[in-house]
Amino acid sequence: MKGLLRAFVSSWFAFVSCLPVCAQSLTFAPAGTIPAPVDLIRVEGTHAYVSSGRTLTIYDISSADSPKREGSYTFPEEIWSFRVVGTTAYVGANFFGLGILDVSNPAAPALRASFKTPGQAKTAAPFGSKIVVIDHMEGVVLVDASNAGKPVSAGSFFVDGYARDIVTSGAIAYAVDSPAGFYVLDLSAEKPMEPISALQTGAGLRTVEVSGSLAVLVGNGLIQLYDVSKPSAPVKIPPFKTPGSALRAAISGTTVYVADGREGVQVVDFSDRSAPKIVGRYETAGTVRDVAVAGDLLFAVVTEPTAKPQDGGKVVILRHTR
């Protein structure tokens, strides 16, 4: 029965994907696509940044119906993840380390500097001239990029588990490790590598995003929110279980868009923290492994139904309305 359902959904996805999808209180309408293979996506302004293997590619999404490929940069090693702030992309490029990519000219992104961390660099996030890097061996590595061309180490914070992700909001950095660590660092502090808070979360949370006073940790089918109004004392909000595997998320205000694996995209409204609810859903035949949001656009990285986990997908761009 489930197979039949999947086959139906698959057919629908393949042949009728241009039709609008009604999903509870949100409606999605396909707008455009970015071709495969794509692993991860970030959107900054009018550009989408997608990674696939060792390559970061930039698309102009001024017209969401017809994204235009601009330029790309290929690292010597695989890109685990990245963040884009302004005209700089901070890339975790495996054993190559941190790559600081100047994307001010999207047609010709240029490596401004790099920094080799002890193990596999996973991702990075900036605060001023400081960059915090997630490294598989070391945990969180602080890099001083005051000298833009020659970043240097400024310390590190070892995490017991596998360091997974980090995001900054102003001077505050939020990091997660597997299986259960959630760490808050104040990068403006005299000793920035001493966490101002370290908590044990639910198991399996792998990514973290921040919006205002909310930190959103996602993984293993769970969304775990923390109220970080006071970063030194995050307040845990009851976790929310999604129907799928909740791989990654994007947040806009109090709305969390979840790449929910085989269950597509789930949109969860946390405006009432005690009673979060799914307010939208975009079903797919394949696996949704990443999402990004920008205004009324939702970007979902969707793999083919038969794809292996490591295979990239295409980006489906959706316009959503309430």
Add this chain to the structure above:
Amino acid sequence: MHLRAEGLILKRICLAAALVFATLAGAGAATDQWAQFRGPRAGQIADDPTLPDSWSETENVAWKTTIPGIGWSSPVVWDDHVFVTSAIPSGDERAPIRGLYDPGDDNGSFKATHEHRWMLYDVDFKTGRIRWEKEIARGIPSIGKHIKNSFATETPVTDGRLVYTYLGSAGLLTAVDFKGKTIWTKETGALAGASEYSSGSSPALYKDRVIIVNDNRAQSFIAAYELRTGRELWNVPRQESQSWATPLVWENELRTEIVTASTNKVRSYDLDGGLLWELKGMTNLSTPSPFANQGLVYISSGYPGTSPRPVYAIKPGASGDISLVKDQTSNEFVAWYQPQLGTYNTSALVLGGYYYTLLDRGFLLCHDAKTGREIYGRQRISAESSGFTASPWSYNGKIFLLSEDGDTFVVQAGPEFKLLGKNSVNEMTMATPAVLRGSVLLRTQSKLYRIARAKK
């Protein structure tokens, strides 16, 4: 007929006594023989002023010999015989990667595509010359392997008469004499563990028997075989799916028992395979080997992706389920417990009342071996090192920590961390060295070194 029978019995008793003596001599002598993984005292070597403190690829090198293939098994030594195992692929396979490695979406396991030759080498202790080599098996490995593992990770054992190799990936337990002749072979099956990372648990010797543990997804077991003939004495199923820890024959003040560490449980068996006690609360990849010191047996399990990552110190005499219940840190038989001290691959070292933990990611910690009280917390050994898998060892008041880069960091023993030096051979290594008779037998990815003070 009666007299003849008595004579035979007497002969057997004498033979058994001789074997016992030989085995105990091997296990108990300070550092004259090195018959098993980590030697007779779990890495603690009797002080010997002739042992080297410093070395390099050329300094204090008595000899170095190329060993074909890859094997992360340790060398064992008896008299002038140094035994090492290796698996030689007939073509290029994926090379191992240094450091704690995240393979990403695949789990790091892959199937070999080329035929392999599982080898045993006898190297002359004095000269480094390969005295003989023995092909134990040949074929394409049927089970997968983690990119960092080898197909010859189990360290052989010897009683001075035969050398016993267990090669889980080939599914063979083999006894070979000191001239390279196979005396017996026992097929145990090449059985894949849940993650298809290949095997690593070394055999253990006790008196007339060799004991192996193979935890896999088909039928996990612990079994004992007669040394002389290879006859299976007993075989006990286990509810496990994978492990790499070597069983410990623990001769404590009350009895002799076989302690095993695995994913679900720590279990201890009597010498006939009967379960004595068990303990829940391990991580899902269990590699460090149990070892005993001063009346306690130490268990560590520290896969970084899970929590807790426990270390337990266990007292002798336990029976039944001795698992800790919620919020307990000790009980009648668990002397102490540390919830986040477990290591991923390295086994710990106890020396002078201190329990030293070498974290795979390059930190050393020190705790009181009797109580588990912290003496010092995480100390970064080197900002440059990529990771540690070999277990630490000690002599002359120093602790030696061999990184996967081939750098041996020398740290002073005692309650204060102090780095004394670094000795580099500039090649990847994951094997724990053998140390005896003024020499460190250090195995890298391609070579076996005998490191000894150069004669002036």
